[in-house]
Structure formats: structure tokens, C-alpha cells
Amino acid sequence: MVATELWRHENPQATQMWKFLQHVNSKYGLQLKDYPTLYRWSVDNIAAFWGEVWDFTGVTASRRFDQVLPADAPMFPRPDFYGGALLNFAENLLFPVNAEVKESDVAVITATEDETTLTETTWGQLREQVRQCTNAMRAAGVKENTVVAGFVANHATAIVAILSAAALGAVWTGISPDNGVSAVLDRLVQIRPQVLFADNATLYNGKRWSCMGKTAEIVEELKKHGLDLVVVINGLNGVDLRLEEIQSKGVKAVGFDGWLQSAPNEPLVFQQLSPSHPLYVLYSSGTTGLPKAIVHTAAGTLLQHKKEHNIHCSMGPSSRLFYYTTTSWMMHHWSVSALACGSSLVLYAGSPFKPHGYVSIPRLLSSLKVTHFGTSAAYLTTLEANNVRPIDDPSLDLSALEAIYSTASPLPPSTFAFVYSAFPSRINLASITGGTDIISLFGAPCPLLPVRQGEIQCAGLGMAIGVVDSASPSDKPTLVVPADSPGDLVCMEAFPSQPLTFFGKDGEAKYRAAYFERFPGLWHHGDFVRVDPATGGLVMLGRSDGVLKPAGVRFGSAEIYNVLTRFFAAEVEDAVCVGRRRESDRDETVCLFVVMNEGKPFGEDLRTRIKDTVRRELSPRHVPGVIEEAEGGIPKTGNGKKIEVAVKQILSGMEVKTNASVANPEALDWFRGWTKKAI
Numbered sequence: 001m002v003a004t005e006l007w008r009h010e011n012p013q014a015t016q017m018w019k020f021l022q023h024v025n026s027k028y029g030l031q032l033k034d035y036p037t038l039y040r041w042s043v044d045n046i047a048a049f050w051g052e053v054w055d056f057t058g059v060t061a062s063r064r065f066d067q068v069l070p071a072d073a074p075m076f077p078r079p080d081f082y083g084g085a086l087l088n089f090a091e092n093l094l095f096p097v098n099a100e101v102k103e104s105d106v107a108v109i110t111a112t113e114d115e116t117t118l119t120e121t122t123w124g125q126l127r128e129q130v131r132q133c134t135n136a137m138r139a140a141g142v143k144e145n146t147v148v149a150g151f152v153a154n155h156a157t158a159i160v161a162i163l164s165a166a167a168l169g170a171v172w173t174g175i176s177p178d179n180g181v182s183a184v185l186d187r188l189v190q191i192r193p194q195v196l197f198a199d200n201a202t203l204y205n206g207k208r209w210s211c212m213g214k215t216a217e218i219v220e221e222l223k224k225h226g227l228d229l230v231v232v233i234n235g236l237n238g239v240d241l242r243l244e245e246i247q248s249k250g251v252k253a254v255g256f257d258g259w260l261q262s263a264p265n266e267p268l269v270f271q272q273l274s275p276s277h278p279l280y281v282l283y284s285s286g287t288t289g290l291p292k293a294i295v296h297t298a299a300g301t302l303l304q305h306k307k308e309h310n311i312h313c314s315m316g317p318s319s320r321l322f323y324y325t326t327t328s329w330m331m332h333h334w335s336v337s338a339l340a341c342g343s344s345l346v347l348y349a350g351s352p353f354k355p356h357g358y359v360s361i362p363r364l365l366s367s368l369k370v371t372h373f374g375t376s377a378a379y380l381t382t383l384e385a386n387n388v389r390p391i392d393d394p395s396l397d398l399s400a401l402e403a404i405y406s407t408a409s410p411l412p413p414s415t416f417a418f419v420y421s422a423f424p425s426r427i428n429l430a431s432i433t434g435g436t437d438i439i440s441l442f443g444a445p446c447p448l449l450p451v452r453q454g455e456i457q458c459a460g461l462g463m464a465i466g467v468v469d470s471a472s473p474s475d476k477p478t479l480v481v482p483a484d485s486p487g488d489l490v491c492m493e494a495f496p497s498q499p500l501t502f503f504g505k506d507g508e509a510k511y512r513a514a515y516f517e518r519f520p521g522l523w524h525h526g527d528f529v530r531v532d533p534a535t536g537g538l539v540m541l542g543r544s545d546g547v548l549k550p551a552g553v554r555f556g557s558a559e560i561y562n563v564l565t566r567f568f569a570a571e572v573e574d575a576v577c578v579g580r581r582r583e584s585d586r587d588e589t590v591c592l593f594v595v596m597n598e599g600k601p602f603g604e605d606l607r608t609r610i611k612d613t614v615r616r617e618l619s620p621r622h623v624p625g626v627i628e629e630a631e632g633g634i635p636k637t638g639n640g641k642k643i644e645v646a647v648k649q650i651l652s653g654m655e656v657k658t659n660a661s662v663a664n665p666e667a668l669d670w671f672r673g674w675t676k677k678a679i
Contacts, residue, residue, distance in 0.1 A: 002452070002532070002534050002535060003413075003452035003453050003454055003455050003532065003535065003537065004417075004452060004453040005450045005451070005452055005453075006416060006417065006420050006429070006450070006451045006452065006453055007420065007425070007426075007427070007428065007429065007450060007451040008450045008451075009428070009447045009448070010426065012447055012448050015314050015447040015448070016310055016311050016314050016316075017035070017038075017311050017312065017314070017446065017447050017448050018447075018448065020038075020052075020056055020311050021035075021038045021448075023052065023056055024038065024041065024052060027052070028048075034448060035446055035448040035449050035458060035536075036536060038448075038461065039458065039459065039461060039536075042461040042462045043462060043463070043464035043493060046069060046462065046464070046493050046494065046495075047067070047068040047069040048068070049461065049462050050068050050069065050081060050082075050303065050462060050496060051065075051068040053303055053306065053307045053311075053461075053462070054068075054082070054303060056311070057097075057098065057303075057306040057307065057310045057311070057341075058096075058097030058098035058099075058306075059087065059092060059097060059302070059303070059306075060087065060088075060091055060092050060095065060097055061085050061086060061087035062086045062087065062272045063084065063085055063086040063087075063272070064084075064085055065082040065083060065084050065085035065275070066083055066084030066085075067083055067084070068081060068082060069081055069494065070083070073494050074494070074521065075491070075492075075493070075494045075498070075516070075521065075522070075523055076511075076512055076515070076516045076520075076521070077508075078494075078498050078499070078500065078501075078511075079494045080275070080276055081275055081276075081299060081300060081303075081494075081496040082275040082299050082303075082496070083275070085274070085275050085299065086272040086273065086274065087272065087273065087275065087298070087299060087302075088166065088167060088169075088270035088271060088272060088273060088298070089166045089279055089298040089299075089301065089302055090130065090163040090164070090166035090167040090270060091167070091270040092302055092340050093163060093166075093336070093337065093339040093340045094123075094126065094127050094130060094163060094339070095127075096317075096339065096340050096341060096342040097340075098342075099316060099317045099341055099342025100317060100342070101123050101317055101342045102123065103122060103123055103124030103127075104122055104123075104124065105122060105123050105317075105344070106120045106121070106122055106123075106344050107121055107122060107123040107125075107126045107339065107344055107345070108120070108121040108126060108156045108159060108344065108345045108347060109121075109320075109344065109345070109346045109347065109368060110155045110156045110347050110348075110349075111346060111347070111348045111364060111368070112203050112348070112349050112350045113203050113204070113205075113206065113350035113351060113354040113355050113360075114203060114355075115355065119156065121156045126156070126159070126160070126163075127268065129157075129160045129260065130160055130163045130164050130167065130268065131267070131268035132260040132261075132263045133160050133161060133164035133260060133263070134164040134167045134168060134268055134269075135263040135264045135265075135266050135268075136259050136260060136262065136263035136264075137164055137165065137168055137170070137195065138168060138264075139263065139264055140195065140228075140229050140252075141194070141228070142165070142168055142170050142194065142195060143168060143169070143170070144168065144169035144170070144271060144273070144277075145169065145170070145171060145278065146165075146168070146170040146171070146194050146195070147170070147171050147173065147191050147192060147193040147194060147195075147281070148161070148165040148170045148171065148172050148173075148193060148194070148195045148196075148197070149172075149173050149174070149175070149188055149191075149193035149195070149196045149197070150162070150172070150173070150174040150175065150196075150197040150198075150327060151175055151177055151184060151196060151197065151198040151199065151211065151214075151215060151218065152174065152176075152177065152197055152198065152199050152233060152235075152327055153176065153177055153199055153202050153235060153326070153327065153349035154176075154325065154326060154327055154332060154347045154348060154349045155235065155347050155349060156347060157197075157233050157235075157256060158174065158197070158327055158347075159336060159345070159347070161197045161231075162174070162336060166279060166298070167268065167269075167270050167271065168271055169271040169273050169277060171191075171278045171279065171280070171281060171295070172279065172280055172281075173187070173188070173191060173193070173280065173281040173282070173283075173293075174327040174328065174332065174333075175187060175188070175327065175328050176326035176327045176328040176329075176638070177198075177199055177202050177209075177211045177214070178202070178204070178326065178638065179328065179638050180214070181214050181217045181218055183638060183661055184214070184218050185218060185221050185222075186290055186291055186661065187283050187291055187293065188218070188222060188225075189221065189222070189225055190290070190291075190293050190503060190504055191281055191293055191503050191504070192222075192225045192226045192227075193222065193226070193227060194226060194227065194228050194229065195227075195228065195229045195230075195231065196215075196218070196219065196222065196227060196229070196230045196231070197230075197231045197233060197256070198211060198212075198215045198218075198230060198231070198232055198233065199211050199232075199233050199235040199236075200212055200232055200233065200234055200235055200236060200239045200240070200241050200242075201235055201236035201239035202235060202236065202349060203236060203349070203350055204349075204350055204351055205350075205351045205354060206351075206354055206355070208236055208239065210239050210240075211235075212232075212239075212240065212241070212242040212245070212246075215230070215232075215242075215246065216242070216245055216246060216249065219246055219249045219251060220249045223249050223250050223251055227251055228251060228252065229251060229252045229253075229254070230246050230251055230252070230253045230254075231253075231254055231255075231256050231259055232246065232253065232254070232255055232256065233256045234255065234256065234257065241255050243255065273298060275297065275298065275299030275300070275496075276297045276298075276299070276300070276500060277297060277298045277299075278295045278296070278297060278298075278500055279296055279297055279298040279301055280295075280296045280301065280333055280439065281293050281294065281295055281296075281503055282294045282296060282330055282333070282436045282439060283328075283436070284436060284437070284514075291661055292502050292510060292514065293502055293503035293504060294436060294437060294499045294502060294503075295499055295500040295501050295502065295503050295507075296439045296497065296499055296500065297496075297497075297499075297500050299496060300439075300495075300496040300497040300498065300500075301333070301337065301439055301440075301497060302337065302340065303496050303497075304438075304439070304440040304495070304496055304497035305334060305337035305338075305340065305440065306337070306340055306341065307460070307461060307462070308334075308440060308441055308444060308460065309321075309337065309338050309340070309341045309343070310341050311461065312441075312444045312445050312446060312447075312460060312461070313372060313403060313405075313445055314402070314403075314447055315338055315341045315343045315371075315372060316341055316342055316343065317341070317342035317343065318371070319338070319341070319343040319344070319371045319372055319402075320343065320344045320345075320346060320368065320369060320370050320371050320372070320400070321335055321338045321343050321344070321345055321346065321370075321371070321372045321373075321374070322345075322346035322348065322364065322365065322368070322370045322372070322373050322374070323335040323373075323374035323375070323405070324348060324352055324361065324373075324374065324375045324376070324379065325374070326349075326638075326639070328638055328639060329639045330434075330435060330436045330439055331374060331407065333439055334439070334440065335374065343372075346364070346368055346370060348364065352375075352379055358382075358383060358386055358388040359388065359390060359393060359396070361373075361375075361379075362388075362390035362393070362396055362398070363396065365390075365396075365398060365401060366390075366395075366396040366397045366398055369400040370400060370401060371400050371401060371402045371403070372402060372403045372405070373401060373403070373404050373405070374404075374405040374406075374407070375404070375405070375406060376406065376407065376408040376409070376640060377406045377407070377408055377409045377410065377411040377412070377415070377431070378408065378409065378640060380404075380406055380411065380415050380418075380419060381411075381412060381415050381565050381569070383418070383422060384414065384415050384418040384419075384422075384565065384569060385565070385569035385570065388422065389421065389422040390422060390423060391421075391422055391423055391424060398423060398424050399424070401423065401424055401427055402426075402427060402428065403427055403428040403429070403430065403445065404419060404423060404427055404428075404429050404430070405430050405431075405432055405445065406429070406430070406431045406432070407431070407432045407433060407434075408639070408640060408641060409558070409561075409641065409642070410431065410539075410540040410541070410542075410556075410558040410561070410562075411431040411454075412454070412558075412561065412562040412565040412566060413453045413454030413562060413566070414562070414565055414566040415565060416429060416431075416451070416453045416454055417453055428445055428447060428451065429451050430444070430445035430446075430451070430456070430457060431443070431455075431456045431540075432444055432445065432456065433456055433527070433538070433540055435525075437499065437514075437515070437525070438495070438497050438498065438499075439497050440460075440497045441460050441463075442459060442460060442463050442465055442489065442491065442525065442538075443456035443457070443458070443459060443460070443538045443540075444456075444457065444458060444459070444460035444461075444463075445457055446458045449535075449536070452532075452535055452537055454539060454562075455532060455535065455537030455538060455539055456537060456538040456539070456540065457536075457537060458536050458537065458538075459536070459538065462493075462495060463491060463495060464491055464492045464493035465489060465490065465491050465492070466479055466489075466490050466491075466492050466522075467479060467480045467483075467485070467486070467487040467488065467489060467490075467529055467530065467531050468480065468487050468488045468490050468519065468522070469481075469485075469487050469488075470487050470488050470528070470544065472519070474517075474518060474519055474520065475520070477490070477519040477522060483531065483533040484530060484531065484532060484533055485530065486528060486529065486530040486541055486555070486556070487528070487529070487530075488518075488519075488524060488525075488526075488527070488528065488529075488544045489524075489525045489526075489527040489528070489529045489544075490519060490522040490523060490524055490525065491522065491523035491525065492522055492523075498523070499511060502514070526543055526544050527540060527541075527542075527543060527544060528540075528541040528542050528543065528544040528546075528556045529541055540556070540558055541555060541556025541557075541558050541559065542556030542557040542558050542644070543556075543644060543645065546578060546579075546644040546645050546648055548577070548578070548579040548588065548590055549579060549588050550579065550587060550588045550589065550590055550621060550625075555618075555621075555622060557576075557577040557578065557644060559618055559622060560575070560577040560590075560592060560614065560618075560622065560624070561575060561577065563610075563613055563614055563617050563618065564594070564610070566617075567613050567617075568606075568609075568610065568613075570597065570600075571596060571597055571600045571606065572594045572595070572596060572597065572600075573594075573595045573596060573597045574594070574595040574633075574634045575592060575593060575594045575595065575630075575634065576592075576593050576630065576634045576635070576642050576643075576644060576647055577590065577591070577592045577593075577624065577644075578590075578591055578644050578645075578647050578648035578651060579591070579648060580626070580648065580651040580652050581652050582651075582652050582653045589625040589626060590622070590623070590624040590625055590626070591624060591625065591626040591627075591628075591651060592610070592624035592626065592627045592628075593627075593628050593629070593630035593634070593647075593671075594606075594627070594628075594629060594630060595629070595630050595633060595634055596629060602629040606627075607627045610624070610627055611623050611624065611627070626678075628674070630667070630670065630671075631670060632664075632666055632667040632668075632669065632670025632671070633664055633666070633667040633670070634667060635647060635662055635663075635664060635665075635667035635668045635671070636662075636663050636664060636667075637661055637662065637663060638661065638663045640663075643662060643668070646658075646662075646668060647668070647671055650668065650671045650672055650675055651671065651675055651678075653675070656668070
């Protein structure tokens with residue numbers, strides 16, 4: 001049965017996607033008529049497609065590419081896209097092509113829980129600050145391939161530091177100050193930064209938190225690994241920068257504002273670099289081992305993001321993007337790139353529920369005239385559970401809002417319907433998927449397609465995804481039959497935002513093992529998915545390494561979570577669902593652990609109702625054999641993702657070493673204790 005349609009664009013012919021389709025038709029003498037035919041052309045003609053993305057969206061380069069892609073290029077080793085070109089990532093963001101922005105136009109708005117501190121940064125101011133910061137970095141010895149790190153929140157100064165590093169050809173890596181010292185060092189010790197930008201303090205949940213104690217510990221260790229300079233940003237007035245304490249660790253320490261003023265008064269020069277020059281280092285979750293340091297390229301990031309922002313999301317100079325994210329999350333890097341379309345950014349650091357409870361974020365959307373809003377599925381399900389409907393609040397004006405994007409976990413079908421009743425019905429609600437590994441999207445929004453309940457609209461242009469039978473042998477992967485069966489998400493053709501490598505020793509071998517060992521020649525993403533052949537929509541079912549398989553029937557944890565969201569949101573705040581199979585077990589047992597809302601009891605009545613509902617809504621095979629209260633909470637990464645695999649391994653009797661990527665290690669400790677007592 002085809003999923004319920006919730007939305008269609010009122011004028012699809014006015015969108016950038018339609019204009020791109022007509023551009024392709026005109027240039028190649030084709031008669032593509034809709035998104036499916038355009039998508040098919042894009043994945044059948046990879047080199048031609050990515051060449052048209054360059055030309056259609058616009059790229060500033062001092063030298064154009066000789067060829068988009070070598071003939072018959074494999075996915076591994078990573079092929080070199082846009083070979084022969086010379087360009088600079090920061091130049092393309094600060095001086096966007098095909099986008100008229102005035103020096104006086106607002107480029108960035110920085111907001112926090114303290115509404116009196118909202119600040120606007122114009123394009124002219126942003127360019128000038130990047131000029132000063134770039135020259136200060138150059139004077140400090142930063143050059144191509146120097147690693148520059150940020151222990152910073154989501155604000156305009158972080159953008160200045162990122163673009164300044166990129167202007168010089170340095171490599172940027174960002175970590176949010178809400179991470180603990182061990183989590184930061186697990187990442188930064190691997191890549192040995194020469195410069196560290198650090199906030200003096202942050203505001204979260206109504207409290208001011210000094211970062212300088214953690215920064216001092218971080219600096220003391222990083223000094224042993226080549227750290228030379230610490231630049232402290234005055235994120236909160238009235239909190240000491242503690243420069244002398246940092247200097248006592250044997251490094252130079254300066255305040256950001258004074259450092260900028262002391263920079264040489266020279267023009268802003270953008271280093272012209274190859275398309276595959278390293279730009280960012282992002283990190284895998286690393287919940288059961290050290291996080292892998294993933295190196296992303298300048299042109300791969302730029303062209304993939306321009307395709308997604310401009311063509312898929314219809315962003316341009318009149319757009320204003322607000323993605324609720326931390327600097328650690330891939331979506332921060334994704335949102336920064338919207339500057340390359342001339343769009344302005346709203347950057348927010350703080351709780352999404354301060355200072356006005358559940359309507360805090362909707363008030364920002366209203367007051368700042370946000371056109372594109374991104375968030376996590378967890379945020380939207382929280383609004384649903386508490387029946388928060390901003391559209392019914394007469395004090396809010398959401399007339400500018402065009403799109404809501406949801407990621408981090410699958411968006412339950414019931415939440416799809418809720419969003420269309422809680423926000424203006426004209427919005428393009430898009431559940432999207434991709435990740436840190438590709439710094440972009442496999443599943444994307446599309447203005448030429450309807451939004452259907454519970455489905456990601458489509459695979460992104462140029463992303464030749466397939467669904468492979470999980471039981472396929474490595475040397476002979478086969479697509480699922482029938483076509484709507486669940487399986488492993490793979491990508492079958494090269495794409496420019498493939499990582500360059502993993503940072504450090506044996507990086508290439510680790511890169512191959514992560515994505516190409518399961519099915520050599522195919523990118524194996526690690527997601528368990530289903531594609532609706534009638535609509536082309538994707539349904540995310542969970543991580544393939546955390547797939548539940550009782551009695552040989554495979555399904556994803558998302559199916560259980562969807563039932564909890566739809567029927568038990570008033571009682572159950574959160575949950576983790578995994579399969580347990582110990583050496584002595586003949587089959588896998590579905591185990592569901594729930595966290596109750598405050599004041600709601602857990603007991604046999606709830607167990608029975610959950611089992612009956614899962615049996616009715618899904619099948620008897622889906623019914624959990626174990627339902628317990630997770631008294632230690634649900635273990636999550638610093639980005640808020642549930643750590644299903646580690647829980648599964650603990651329950652199955654494996655020894656799991658907890659590292660600093662786990663935001664609440666006490667939760668895993670609780671599961672260890674529960675496992676020892678369980679029968």
C-alpha cells in the first residue's frame with residue numbers, strides 16, 4: 001500500500017530542481033519530465049552530472065577542471081573528482097557565485113538562550129573578520145595542511161575561524177564544549193592540532209558554564225602533541241579568559257579580539273588548492289573504540305552541499321537557514337555551506353527549550369523569519385508527545401517557513417502527520433539521511449515529489465544507492481527481491497564527498513575496512529533500509545549492524561520506536577531496542593528498555609499493553625521478549641544518538657570497553673549490571 005501523501009509543492013516549476021532539469025534537457029537534447037527520470041540520468045551519467053552541478057550552481061576557481069572524473073573510476077581507491085582545478089572553499093562561501101549579496105546584508109545571526117545577546121554579522125563584517133583572522137593565523141605559522149581545532153559552540157566567531165583556516169588551506173576540526181575532556185582528547189590527540197580556538201564559557205539550560213577548566217586540561221595534554229597556540233573566545237562576558245593559566249601549560253595564549261586587532265593589515269588572499277585538498281576532519285561515533293578521524297575534501301564538500309542546498313532545498317540569497325546543531329555534528333558543517341548559495345545562517349547555542357519552554361525554538365523561527373529549519377527527530381517527537389502546535393499560537397508568525405528537515409534518527413510516521421498539523425501545511429517536511437561518513441545526504445528533500453508519511457522523499461541526485469540482500473556473500477552482492485524488501489544500504493557509483501582517507505597511520509586501510517570490506521567495490525553504509533518501488537521513498541529501519549533478527553526475520557529498531565511514539569508518548573520518554581543472542585541462546589531475543597516520563601509508573605500493565613500493541617501494529621515476530629525499565633537511562637553519544645550496538649554486545653555477553661564518546665557511561669554500566677542478573 002502506498003504511503004499517505006501529506007504535501008505537494010504548489011508551484012514545482014518555479015524551483016531550482018525544475019530549472020536544473022530543464023538545463024539538462026536543453027544541453028543534452030533530452031526529454032526528462034520528472035524527478036525519477038532526472039535521477040536516473042544523474043546516476044547513469046555520473047561525470048556529466050557532477051560537471052553540470054559545478055556549472056549550474058556556480059563555483060569560483062582560478063583554474064577549471066580538466067575532467068570531472070577519470071573513465072571507469074572505481075569507488076575505492078577514492079577517485080579524484082574535478083582533476084586539474086584550483087579553488088578555495090572559503091572564497092566560495094564568502095563571495096558566493098550566482099547570488100547577489102550586499103556588504104550590508106546579514107550573513108549570520110548568533111542567538112542564545114539570553115535573548116538580549118542576539119547579534120547580526122553582515123557579509124562585509126564577516127569578510128573583514130575572516131581577513132583579520134586569516135592574516136593572524138598566517139603570522140602564527142598556519143599554512144597548508146596545518147591542523148586547526150575548535151573547542152567552540154555554534155556562533156559567528158566559530159564560522160570566522162573555520163573560513164580563515166580554509167582560506168589558508170589548513171584543516172579544521174570542531175568539537176562542542178559540552179564534550180568532556182576525555183572525549184576531546186580521544187579525537188584531537190590523533191590529529192595533533194597546532195592551533196586551538198576555545199570558548200571561555202557557554203550558556204545552557206539557564207546556567208553559565210565556564211569552559212576554561214576543561215580547556216586547561218586539554219591544552220596540557222595537547223602540548224605534548226604539538227599544540228602551539230590557544231586563542232580564547234569571549235563567548236560570555238564576565239567569565240575570565242584565564243590566559244595566564246593556559247600560558248603556564250607551555251603554549252602561547254591570546255584573547256580572540258586582541259589577536260584579531262594585532263593581525264598584519266594585508267589583503268585577504270585565498271590559497272588556491274586542488275579539489276581533493278583536505279578541509280575538515282569529522283569523527284565516527286567511536287562508541288566501542290577510538291573515534292575514527294574522517295578527512296573530507298574541499299571540492300567534495302562544496303559541490304555536494306551546493307547540490308543539496310541549491311537544487312534539492314531551493315536555497316538562495318532570500319533564504320535563512322537555522323539548523324539546531326552543535327559544532328561536533330556533521331549538520332553544522334552542512335549548514336555552514338549554505339553561505340555558498342548566498343543564504344544567511346541562524347546559529348544557536350543553548351537548550352531548545354529555553355527560555356520559553358517548548359515554544360522557544362518556534363519563537364526564534366518566527367522572530368528571525370527563518371525559511372529552512374533543521375532539527376533532530378527527537379525534538380519533533382518531543383513536540384508531538386507534548387502536543388505543542390506552534391501554528392495555533394497567535395503570537396507566532398511562521399509565514400516565512402518553507403521547509404523543516406529532520407535527521408539523526410528515523411522520523412516516526414505519526415510525527416510526519418503531526419508536523420503537518422502543528423506547522424504551516426505548505427512546508428516541505430523532509431526526513432533526511434546520510435551522515436558524518438559522507439558529510440552529506442543519501443536521502444534528500446525534493447520539491448518535485450510529494451511528501452509521504454514515514455518516507456524519505458528520494459535518493460539524492462548523483463547518489464546511486466541500492467538495497468542489497470544482507471545475506472549476500474561479500475563477493476557477490478545481490479539486490480533484494482522483491483524490490484521493497486529490507487536490506488543493506490549501498491552506493492554503487494563514486495561521488496565527490498567520499499572521504500579522502502582516515503587521518504593518521506594506516507588511514508587508507510581503515511577507510512577501506514569501514515566502507516568497502518563488506519561488499520568490495522560498493523560503499524557499504526551500515527544502514528538497514530527499505531525502498532518503496534512505487535514512490536522511490538526510503539524507509540530507515542536502523543543500523544544494519546544493530547538489526548534485529550529473531551527467528552531469522554530481520555527488522556529495524558525504528559519500527560518499535562515508531563509504535564512507542566505513536567501509542568505511548570505520554571508514558572515513555574525514551575527507549576532502546578536491541579537483539580540479544582548469547583552463546584547459550586538458540587535464537588535472538590528482542591529486548592526493549594524504556595525510560596518513563598516523570599510521574600509515570602513502569603509495571604506489568606505497561607509491558608502487556610506494549611506487547612499487545614506491537615503484535616497488532618507490526619507482527620508477533622516483532623514482540624519484545626524482554627521489556628524492562630532502563631533505570632540508568634539510554635546510552636547515547638555526545639550528538640544524542642542511541643548506542644544500540646554497544647547495548648546489544650553487552651546483553652550478548654561481550655566485553656565492551658566504554659570510551660569518552662559515550663555521553664552517559666553510567667547507562668552502559670547499568671546494562672552491564674542488568675545483564676549479570678538476567679536469566
